[in-house]
Amino acid sequence: MSELIAALPMYDWPEVRDAIDAQWALLRDALRQRGVDAPEAIVRRNGDLPAVPGGIHDAAGNLIAPDPATLPPDELDFHKLWLHPALLFAQTCWGPMELGLSQHVQVVGQPSYDAYEGGQGELYCSALVMRAGEGDEVRSPADGKAVLPLDRIRGKRFTFNSLDSMSGIIALTRDLKAAGETLDIFSSRGESGGHRGSIVTVAEGRADVAAIDCESWALAQRFEPAARKVVIVGWTARRKGLPFITARTTPEKTVQAMREALAGLAQQPRIQRVG
Structure with a gap:
């Protein structure tokens, strides 16, 4: 053995x-x-x-x-x-x-993340999700650049899976910095413990915004009922998966x-x- x-x-x-x-x-x-x-x-x-x-x-x-x-x-x-x-x-x-x-x-x-919207080869990105009705759905951009709805997320409550997560918080932090912003754009930040938990937290109204990596989002669409209550309003830039x-x-x-x-x-x- x-x-x-x-x-x-x-x-x-x-x-x-x-x-x-x-x-x-x-x-x-x-x-x-x-x-x-x-x-x-x-x-x-x-x-x-x-x-x-x-x-x-x-x-x-x-x-x-x-x-x-x-x-x-x-x-x-x-x-x-x-x-x-x-x-x-x-x-x-x-x-x-x-x-x-x-x-x-x-x-x-x-x-490879080719099978998922937001993925390209070894690169992936995160979908920014909010509750359905709080923004129009945004498709992943072909060029892989960040799409940040700054006015829509400003002053909202942000939830993330863990502080050391690239997809859940670090990537968004870097994309906000490139746009001249910081995580202070949010009124509060809280840790959910996992991408699935972040989706549920947003769907239940305990937070307003979360960043979910594209493969976890694909899983959620299949298996997590709360995913039907949220919509993609933006994307982080593509990075190594x-x-x-x-x-x-x-x-x-x-x-x-x-x-x-x-x-x-x-x-x-x-x-x-x-x-």
Whole structure:
């Protein structure tokens, strides 16, 4: 049995878990064909992570995360997953990467977002949503530039999934800056805990605006009833989508094998596409 771990947590909604498992099975088998000891299944709980007695340390010996065995077993702490020394394959966000994660992992590749409005190859953007009736629907611009309805969002309440999210807050912050504005354009800001939660928060009137990455928006249109109560009023600019990563200590031979496996699967429904 493999001692390595893998996860695809970023779009792992309950409604598509069978599809996510099937996608991992495709990649797992492609990796095994290239001599990589890929785990049978992906992890979804802290309790599935191998214990690291004494905690997780960086290359210099500094403690950077606690032993996963000390975490609530039925939750999943993304940051501890990403830092785990046994990490073979996972997906993260460029927000955490820019905030320090990149020092501890290697980028294996980027998925394609061609299947989603707002996506183009490895680039994606976020839909700015408000409650239906509060603005006309705006389609994703062909040039991938930001479309910010400044007058419409000024003075409104903004909700976001997490402070380190590129799609949920960082991208919008940068696009506002380019337009001569800041997040102070909003009357308040609050954290929802996830893109799905942000959509529900706006739909229920507890906030007015949210930025939802284009793949999460596609999932919401299929599975989240609250999505019918909101409308896209703008878009952030296109940026690199969520990267696939592995531990910093993963051997180069294994990294190359993973890149070859991903390239081979690019001709099939992409590893992170659902539905």
